[in-house]
Amino acid sequence: MRVLLAPDSFGGSLTAAEAAAAMAQGWARAVPGDTTVLLPLADGGTGFVEVLHTARGGTRHDVEVTGPLGAPTVATWLELDGTAYVESASACGLHLVGERTPATATAATSRGVGELVAAAAEHGPSSIVVGLGGSACTDGGAGLLAALGAPARDADGAVLPDGGGPLAGVASVDDLAAVHARLGDVELVVAADVDHVLCGPRGAAAVFGPQKGADADTVADLDAALAVWGAVLAAASGRPDLVDRPGAGAAGGLGAALAALGARRVGGGELVREVAGLDDALAAADLVVTGEGRLDDQSLRGKLVSVVATRARERGVPCIALAGQVDLSVGEALEAGLEGAYSVSADAGSVEAALAEPAARLADLAAGVAGRWGARPP
Incomplete structure (x- = not known):
């Protein structure tokens, strides 16, 4: 039996490559006769570059x-x-923030992402693909634009400090033409793992703020600030629908800033699927095992697990998921194309036990699951 192991990263505990290796180790322990093929993947967030480099090389x-x-x-x-x-996560990722508090959630910036884009542009690429996800910031991409030459300003014309909080006082943003001049003819592409809008109940602050340290009051403040910033960005870019565009809320609103620059949006998981060769790997597989840190309703909104499950179902290949935590019902998992969803924390006895030795506990879960799914006929 040929088993394709195609997980995403497990939050900050395991990279996609580490997760795939742990799954392979556990599977081989239980069913040594099976052939495991490792294809670590990403959907634009943490591990985006590592996965593409492993699959295709490059510099x-x-x-x-x-x-x-x-x-x-x-x-x-x-x-x-x-x-x-x-x-983007390598510059402003949540893993770069130690203790997450309302203060860090308010102050975190995407400035480093803009600096990274500028560095890439100096090499003269035909296109720049910005992978979004796993960010610590909720600044609507204001830091990115500032780094590229278009800072946000208050009513007196003063440049605002970095972070999402100060955007409550934003009155204008410098001419975006300066950014276009700096980037030249390069095409901007956004690889986004979610389709959330910029603000409101499905916006960047409301959905992702709590995991970045924001309490209820901070979420409300950041959401209000993003609404003001979104109006300024929409006017400056001539894109009145900017705030409500799917993906505008990705990576704390970085999606909105890049949309203001004319970036084309693609699904991060779909892009990695194509570049990494997932379809060819599926064609040779009898079973697919995917996974991520937390399997929940967000996983079904264009994230990597849903991409793998959908592609596997189209090819008639059974697909299961191993995750740090599973917050989906059996029916929801089946509807998404997953014939099984298994939790590391449940298998280990607690979240704390799972996180204490994440690779070992994932390997243990894989061994147990292999006992049920391994050595099945094609």
Whole structure:
């Protein structure tokens, strides 16, 4: 039996490559006669560049940029076949913030992503693909635009401090033409893992703010600030529908800023599927095992697990998921194309036990699942 292991990263505990390796180790322990094929994947968030580099090669570029809270950090972009792939999470990722509090949620910036885009543009690519997801910021991409030459300003014309909180006082943004001049003729593409809008109940602050440290009051403040910022961006870009565009709320609103620059949006999981060769791998598989840190309703909104499950179902290949936590019903999983969904934390006895040794616990779960699914006839 040929088993394709195609997981996303498991939050901050395992990269996609580490998760695939752990699954393979556990599967081989239980069913050594099966052939496991490792194809770690991503959907635009954490691990985006690593996955593409592993699958296709290319040249990695490490650049020192401004981290989410202002301290320098090293971020990565990939040069491949004339295209630059930029991983926003490497510059402003949630994993770069230690203790997540309302203060960090308010202050976190996407400035480093703009610096990374600028560094990639200097190499003259035909297009720049910005992978969105896993960010610590909720600044609507104001930091990115500032780094590219179009800062946000208050009513007195003063440049606003970095972060989402100060956007409550935004009155204007510098001419976006300066950004276009800096980037030249390069095509901008957004690889987004979610389709959320900029603000409101399905917006960046309401949906993702709590995991970034925002309490209820901070979520409300950030959402109000994004609404003001969205109106300014819409006017400056001539795109009146900007706030309500699917994906505008991705990565704390980075999607909105990139849309204001004319970026074309594609599904992150679908892009990685194509570049990494998922379809060819599925054609040779008898079973597909995917996974991520938390399997919930967000997983079904264009994220990697849903992409893998959908493609597998189209080809008649059974697909199951192993996840750190599973918050889907059996019916929801089946509807998404998953014939089984298994939780590491449930298998380990608690979330704490699962996180204490994430690779070992994932391997244990894979071994148990292999006992049920392994060595099945094609």
